[in-house]
Amino acid sequence: MEGFDETNNILSWHMLRAGTLDDYKILKQIYKNNVDKLTEKVKAFVEEEINAHYSNVDVTEFKEDIKRYDQLIANGGTEGSFIDIFSFMEKHAELKDLKLIFDLSSIHSIELDKAIVEKFYEDHKKNKEMGKGYNYAVVEGAGPIGLYTTFKLFIEGINVTILNDRSADYTREQFILLDRKWIYQLNLILGTQFDQLFNEENSMAKLLPNHVGIVIMKNFETALMNRLKVLSLYVDQKEGNQQGEKSFLKLIYETEVLSINLHYEKPLAILGTPERLTNPVAHEHYTKLVNKLMNKYDINHEQALKKIIAKKTKDIRNIFGEDFVNAKKLAELAINGKAFDKEYIDGLPLNTYFGSNFLGIPFDLLFCAGGANDQIRDNFLEEPQVLTESKNYSSIYIDKADPAIKITEGDYTYLSKSLIEIGIHLEKQGFYEFIVNSNISHHLKSRYGNLINFIIYGVMEDGYGYLMPTYNNFTHETLVLHVFELKQRLSIATNTPKALVNFIEEIKAEMNENLHWEEYYLNFIKELENKWAIALFKYLASLYRYDDDKLIVKTDENEGFDEEDDENIYFKILSSNTFWIKIKGVENPAKRYRTENDSAIVAAVGDANTSAHFFTGSGLSTGKLIIN
Numbered sequence: 001m002e003g004f005d006e007t008n009n010i011l012s013w014h015m016l017r018a019g020t021l022d023d024y025k026i027l028k029q030i031y032k033n034n035v036d037k038l039t040e041k042v043k044a045f046v047e048e049e050i051n052a053h054y055s056n057v058d059v060t061e062f063k064e065d066i067k068r069y070d071q072l073i074a075n076g077g078t079e080g081s082f083i084d085i086f087s088f089m090e091k092h093a094e095l096k097d098l099k100l101i102f103d104l105s106s107i108h109s110i111e112l113d114k115a116i117v118e119k120f121y122e123d124h125k126k127n128k129e130m131g132k133g134y135n136y137a138v139v140e141g142a143g144p145i146g147l148y149t150t151f152k153l154f155i156e157g158i159n160v161t162i163l164n165d166r167s168a169d170y171t172r173e174q175f176i177l178l179d180r181k182w183i184y185q186l187n188l189i190l191g192t193q194f195d196q197l198f199n200e201e202n203s204m205a206k207l208l209p210n211h212v213g214i215v216i217m218k219n220f221e222t223a224l225m226n227r228l229k230v231l232s233l234y235v236d237q238k239e240g241n242q243q244g245e246k247s248f249l250k251l252i253y254e255t256e257v258l259s260i261n262l263h264y265e266k267p268l269a270i271l272g273t274p275e276r277l278t279n280p281v282a283h284e285h286y287t288k289l290v291n292k293l294m295n296k297y298d299i300n301h302e303q304a305l306k307k308i309i310a311k312k313t314k315d316i317r318n319i320f321g322e323d324f325v326n327a328k329k330l331a332e333l334a335i336n337g338k339a340f341d342k343e344y345i346d347g348l349p350l351n352t353y354f355g356s357n358f359l360g361i362p363f364d365l366l367f368c369a370g371g372a373n374d375q376i377r378d379n380f381l382e383e384p385q386v387l388t389e390s391k392n393y394s395s396i397y398i399d400k401a402d403p404a405i406k407i408t409e410g411d412y413t414y415l416s417k418s419l420i421e422i423g424i425h426l427e428k429q430g431f432y433e434f435i436v437n438s439n440i441s442h443h444l445k446s447r448y449g450n451l452i453n454f455i456i457y458g459v460m461e462d463g464y465g466y467l468m469p470t471y472n473n474f475t476h477e478t479l480v481l482h483v484f485e486l487k488q489r490l491s492i493a494t495n496t497p498k499a500l501v502n503f504i505e506e507i508k509a510e511m512n513e514n515l516h517w518e519e520y521y522l523n524f525i526k527e528l529e530n531k532w533a534i535a536l537f538k539y540l541a542s543l544y545r546y547d548d549d550k551l552i553v554k555t556d557e558n559e560g561f562d563e564e565d566d567e568n569i570y571f572k573i574l575s576s577n578t579f580w581i582k583i584k585g586v587e588n589p590a591k592r593y594r595t596e597n598d599s600a601i602v603a604a605v606g607d608a609n610t611s612a613h614f615f616t617g618s619g620l621s622t623g624k625l626i627i628n
Contacts, residue, residue, distance in 0.1 A: 127157030268360030454499030
């Protein structure tokens with residue numbers, strides 16, 4: 001699927017400020033795929049930006065370069081891939097100055113946004129006419145890899161339906177790192193949303209040196225999703241009045257692929273309501289959604305409910321077309337968690353050739369991008385195998401009441417410190433009192449009563465099964481901190497001390513033996529993790545000469561900030577978690593399945609990491625490599 005890179009014609013910008021154009025003649029061998037139409041749009045955009053942003057600058061030579069560049073394009077006949085040329089520039093000393101022009105590529109406009117979407121659609125139609133044998137694809141999972149896969153497949157000429165078992169409002173707070181290959185292509189895909197994500201004053205993302213990006217997962221996913229929706233709407237408009245088989249690109253949420261059916265002419269992806277959205281769980285989910293819409297749009301309960309039903313009706317019709325006469329009825333059932341229950345579907349005139357007992361989408365390609373718990377991947381390919389030793393990490397996300405406050409000295413900070421230095425901050429969080437006054441078993445209270453020393457010095461069991469610190473005058477536990485700080489948010493990740501890991505695991509084991517106390521144990525673990533998070537944060541701040549007693553850190557249990565004053569600085573913990581990281585992989589990531597007259601390919605993209613996290617890259621680069 002090489003066509004995607006060839007749509008990246010931001011190269012126009014990269015060559016405008018170049019020196020001697022003779023140097024560029026060596027690039028002629030890699031020029032291909034004429035994009036005259038987009039080149040003209042980029043030229044117009046360049047001149048628009050010159051007038052808008054460089055009115056006080058002598059641009060005579062600048063405009064002359066445009067003419068010379070036009071002549072070069074005319075001589076060469078075509079324009080090349082940005083990724084290919086950038087790599088080429090890196091390998092040739094005489095062209096390294098071109099890299100200085102890279103920042104110009106981040107200047108976008110609404111018109112260029114439209115031109116890029118139009119080019120994506122044109123490439124889709126061109127590749128579709130070439131007939132590569134794959135007409136329909138289903139992408140399971142609307143995380144970054146799933147959304148990126150959808151772009152790639154559509155541009156290759158394939159009609160794509162992307163499904164996610166969570167709502168479009170579901171987001172994740174964790175930071176992730178994006179390598180420069182992601183950044184270069186996101187610059188094109190996202191257009192002006194790239195600026196909103198990375199370059200604006202209050203952006204919740206940051207470009208680090210060498211064009212590595214740090215971004216909050218939810219902002220990244222939302223930007224990709226919104227851009228894909230724009231492309232989807234454009235496709236609908238262009239295909240609206242066309243005759244014959246129409247192209248489509250559809251995003252469907254709160255629906256999952258339950259299985260694959262091979263008993264029809266084409267393989268079918270069987271759709272259903274996620275288990276989490278059935279019956280009482282669905283009621284709770286939609287109650288929250290109704291309340292959210294009421295507050296957002298200042299409407300009443302009935303109006304909010306109608307909005308939800310209208311949205312779900314539209315999604316269902318997107319799958320089955322206008323002939324699906326019971327779309328509204330099915331949407332009403334969905335908000336009660338009964339949308340795809342067999343007993344409610346029997347007898348409904350679905351008006352599809354799939355039959356009346358299930359809903360299905362035919363496919364030639366099915367990509368599994370559902371993450372660690374992807375059941376379709378596990379059932380139709382294989383369960384991922386653990387490739388590395390499991391490790392436990394702590395991840396903390398903190399919002400600032402005052403975005404002007406800067407805790408560290410840079411966007412990214414790496415520290416390796418002795419845990420003995422954090423001892424005073426652990427004591428101030430009252431770990432001992434918290435454990436002693438809790439309702440956990442006496443066994444665990446006595447076993448972990450010395451938790452702070454266990455954390456600092458390490459822990460071991462004696463011959464009788466009692467815990468004791470591994471006191472040693474020469475060695476102690478080490479804390480490795482990865483800190484990312486943006487204007488409004490700070491993220492801390494570190495290895496979790498063995499003693500804290502063991503304590504939490506033993507609490508969970510005790511909880512499983514006392515399920516009627518499950519809520520209490522879960523709240524105990526959450527408060528324990530918050531205490532660890534606050535101690536860690538205050539220790540970090542103390543390294544930069546902050547008085548930790550004047551740092552007020554709120555949690556969900558005490559939501560909201562106190563009335564602010566000049567004495568204290570206020571923060572809010574968005575999340576604090578300890579979790580296991582396992583690097584997993586699927587040895588055979590693709591398999592062909594056959595019906596009587598047809599076949600389809602099921603493939604796993606990305607990896608099977610258990611958590612999206614910058615310690616592992618979350619499988620983003622791995623997944624992107626597999627897709628390419």
